Amino acid sequence: MKEGIFAGVDVGAGTAKAVILSNDKILAYAVTPTGFDAAAAALRVTRRALRRAGLKLSEVKYAVSTGYGREIVPFSNRTVTEITCHARGASFLFPECRTVIDIGCQDSKAIRLDERGRVMQFVMNDKCAAGTGRFIEVIAHTLRLKIEEIGPVALTSQSPCAISSTCTVFAESEVVSLRGRGRKREDLIAGVLQALAKRVSIQANSVRPAPVVVFTGGVAKNIGMKQALEKELGFKLSLPEEPQVVGALGAALFAQDESRKE
Amino acid sequence: MREFMLLCGMDEAEMRLELPRFNKAFAIAGLNQADIKQAEARLNRYFDVKLMGMRKLIGIWVKEFVDAVLAKQEGKKIIYYSYPPVSGFAASMAIMSPDVYAIAPELLVEIVLGAFFDKMTPVLEEAEKEWLGPGLGHCPLLQARLGGLLKSIFPAPDLVVSMGVSCDQAPETDEIIAALYDAPLAYLDSRSDSQGDNWPLVEKWRIDYLVAEIRDTARMIEKVTGIEFNEDTINYGNKEAGKMREYQMKILALRKKEPQPLSIKDAQVLGELRTTCGLRAVKEGPNACSILLEELERRVAHGEGVLPKDAPRIAIVMPDYGDVAQTEVIENVGLNAILYLTEPTRAETEKAWAYGSVWEQIADLTLTGASRHSSQAYISKFMGLAKEYNVDGVILNSLSKCREYAIYPLKAKEVIERELGIPVIAPEHDPWDNREFTADIFRSRIEPFAEMLRERKKLKS
Numbered sequence: 001m002k003e004g005i006f007a008g009v010d011v012g013a014g015t016a017k018a019v020i021l022s023n024d025k026i027l028a029y030a031v032t033p034t035g036f037d038a039a040a041a042a043l044r045v046t047r048r049a050l051r052r053a054g055l056k057l058s059e060v061k062y063a064v065s066t067g068y069g070r071e072i073v074p075f076s077n078r079t080v081t082e083i084t085c086h087a088r089g090a091s092f093l094f095p096e097c098r099t100v101i102d103i104g105c106q107d108s109k110a111i112r113l114d115e116r117g118r119v120m121q122f123v124m125n126d127k128c129a130a131g132t133g134r135f136i137e138v139i140a141h142t143l144r145l146k147i148e149e150i151g152p153v154a155l156t157s158q159s160p161c162a163i164s165s166t167c168t169v170f171a172e173s174e175v176v177s178l179r180g181r182g183r184k185r186e187d188l189i190a191g192v193l194q195a196l197a198k199r200v201s202i203q204a205n206s207v208r209p210a211p212v213v214v215f216t217g218g219v220a221k222n223i224g225m226k227q228a229l230e231k232e233l234g235f236k237l238s239l240p241e242e243p244q245v246v247g248a249l250g251a252a253l254f255a256q257d258e259s260r261k262e
Numbered sequence: 263m264r265e266f267m268l269l270c271g272m273d274e275a276e277m278r279l280e281l282p283r284f285n286k287a288f289a290i291a292g293l294n295q296a297d298i299k300q301a302e303a304r305l306n307r308y309f310d311v312k313l314m315g316m317r318k319l320i321g322i323w324v325k326e327f328v329d330a331v332l333a334k335q336e337g338k339k340i341i342y343y344s345y346p347p348v349s350g351f352a353a354s355m356a357i358m359s360p361d362v363y364a365i366a367p368e369l370l371v372e373i374v375l376g377a378f379f380d381k382m383t384p385v386l387e388e389a390e391k392e393w394l395g396p397g398l399g400h401c402p403l404l405q406a407r408l409g410g411l412l413k414s415i416f417p418a419p420d421l422v423v424s425m426g427v428s429c430d431q432a433p434e435t436d437e438i439i440a441a442l443y444d445a446p447l448a449y450l451d452s453r454s455d456s457q458g459d460n461w462p463l464v465e466k467w468r469i470d471y472l473v474a475e476i477r478d479t480a481r482m483i484e485k486v487t488g489i490e491f492n493e494d495t496i497n498y499g500n501k502e503a504g505k506m507r508e509y510q511m512k513i514l515a516l517r518k519k520e521p522q523p524l525s526i527k528d529a530q531v532l533g534e535l536r537t538t539c540g541l542r543a544v545k546e547g548p549n550a551c552s553i554l555l556e557e558l559e560r561r562v563a564h565g566e567g568v569l570p571k572d573a574p575r576i577a578i579v580m581p582d583y584g585d586v587a588q589t590e591v592i593e594n595v596g597l598n599a600i601l602y603l604t605e606p607t608r609a610e611t612e613k614a615w616a617y618g619s620v621w622e623q624i625a626d627l628t629l630t631g632a633s634r635h636s637s638q639a640y641i642s643k644f645m646g647l648a649k650e651y652n653v654d655g656v657i658l659n660s661l662s663k664c665r666e667y668a669i670y671p672l673k674a675k676e677v678i679e680r681e682l683g684i685p686v687i688a689p690e691h692d693p694w695d696n697r698e699f700t701a702d703i704f705r706s707r708i709e710p711f712a713e714m715l716r717e718r719k720k721l722k723s
Contacts, residue, residue: 068706083710084717107706118721119714121685124707206672 004061008252011069014105021252028052038069085250091117103219154224161191197228270321315554333363334417344425354499371406376584385409402695458638509551521567574715585696659691
């Protein structure tokens with residue numbers, strides 16, 4: 001049975017993501033920087049994903065938006081928060097998933113799910129950026145590292161530095177000071193990942209994580225971060241093929257649900 | 263000003279009487295025409311001014327503010343007590359004589375300058391200039407208390423009555439105020455109950471200690487004002503304050519009905535007015551409340567409400583005071599905050615008042631409050647209320663700068679979730695200062711919580 005084409009758009013602080021879905025199958029996805037104009041980014045990323053699937057926006061039957069910019073997506077039929085969407089997306093990819101740890105650009109979350117992928121409990125970082133992807137970005141910039149280099153470089157460290165995890169700005173000053181004292185780049189970035197992992201693991205433990213634990217968000221693409229987090233938590237994390245689009249996938253699944261209700 | 267005074271529920275005669283005082287007090291407080299226009303817009307936007315009872319409650323707050331600003335010029339002796347006060351005692355100070363004016367000025371900053379005028383931040387910044395510096399974890403409520411004086415909005419006190427039962431910051435700030443304005447300082451303090459699990463019972467020695475301090479304070483009041491302050495004064499104050507308390511309890515009971523007849527934003531205006539215990543609240547509050555009660559009863563009878571009937575019912579601790587935009591988020595995401603977890607429980611209200619003297623009774627009442635008892639009392643109290651009213655979820659705001667409200671939220675969250683099986687969110691929050699926590703930040707936490715509660719409620723039904 002052909003149900004139609006469904007779009008999920010996750011407009012985050014750093015990147016906008018779109019997933020195109022039909023009959024429970026991911027047809028295509030795309031990721032683009034959000035930039036200043038979140039509405040334009042949503043349109044751009046959705047059109048890009050649709051193009052990859054050989055489709056047009058007019059063919060989308062129902063669209064759900066999520067993320068910080070969810071309210072201003074011009075073609076969205078409904079909004080759902082990113083917590084609910086991440087839970088739904090992770091549960092679709094890993095039916096045994098009971099916990100999601102998501103680290104995005106602006107926030108980090110730990111979510112407990114029931115067996116049907118519904119949110120039972122969640123925690124988010126509070127007002128500070130220190131538990132987020134932005135923390136890594138700021139430090140990477142200071143160390144002249146590209147985002148994709150962070151994980152592999154960190155894995156080469158023999159002696160990670162102790163870095164404060166309470167404030168991004170203070171941590172950056174700390175890194176500059178340690179670099180001035182001759183500490184190696186790999187030890188500094190490994191220390192930063194360790195600090196972030198400590199902070200996120202406290203958050204994750206507060207929802208009493210149960211397996212399977214799925215790691216999502218842009219930061220999940222960082223192999224060094226995954227390893228640091230696994231070490232802190234004491235268990236393995238499951239990684240989706242494209243962890244950055246799990247929220248958008250959840251949104252697309254909600255869009256498909258709406259069609260099925262009709 | 264006329265439109266503003268109408269929003270304050272005043273009739274023509276009262277407007278004529280109060281206009282010169284309003285003009286004078288607003289000039290002292292630095293509130294100009296643009297500020298008044300802004301306040302009118304905010305009152306219309308955020309509060310249920312269709313209800314005359316609400317207009318009158320708003321009016322009581324504004325008149326209390328005007329009274330406080332002009333108290334010295336109007337020849338009164340001024341007593342500042344801490345918030346939250348010993349209620350019967352504070353009311354007694356407030357109504358003891360027309361020559362005395364007593365109030366907790368910090369609440370006037372939060373509600374009148376904050377919620378109504380959106381002019382609170384300059385007051386907090388004033389306190390930060392020399393004393394309670396920014397970024398040092400000082401309580402914004404105390405910054406409001408000190409800042410209002412330093413900005414010369416409120417006149418210098420003749421006596422400061424400081425309450426430090428479970429907070430060291432309040433007496434320390436009051437020591438600064440007393441030193442700056444050369445005013446005598448009375449302390450009302452205690453310590454947590456050594457038997458944390460005996461709540462709502464209070465150890466006798468604590469009651470005796472607080473009674474001794476209240477008696478000492480009464481003697482200081484007599485010395486400063488030259489007016490007798492005895493058991494009769496307290497009895498009278500207690501009885502008068504009780505009138506508004508009775509109405510408040512009836513209105514809180516109506517707030518448990520579905521659909522919800524009164525927004526939490528409006529309930530805050532009422533609740534804090536009663537807690538603050540100023541003269542206007544004691545004298546004019548019962549009439550305003552009786553009008554509001556009738557209006558709400560009509561709403562309930564007609565099935566009218568401010569939220570859909572099936573909105574998830576939540577309990578909350580410390581919603582916002584100074585920034586009503588944050589309180590609004592709760593209802594905007596579809597949550598029905600029916601219950602403050604600081605409301606008296608059945609265990610408290612049914613507690614036998616074994617003590618013979620009114621001094622002991624008000625001390626016992628004060629120390630029975632969970633914040634003055636123990637962390638275990640908080641948790642027992644919250645558990646009891648959440649269970650009694652069968653709420654769908656709980657928002658336990660974690661106040662990082664508050665000595666009383668920073669300790670227990672995570673443990674309370676764990677216990678409530680485990681024992682009652684209902685979701686609890688404990689976001690870091692500051693109900694007294696919107697510079698660090700805005701409505702948008704609050705919304706990003708509360709909206710997924712609301713989604714989760716709706717989903718669970720759907721499942722249950």
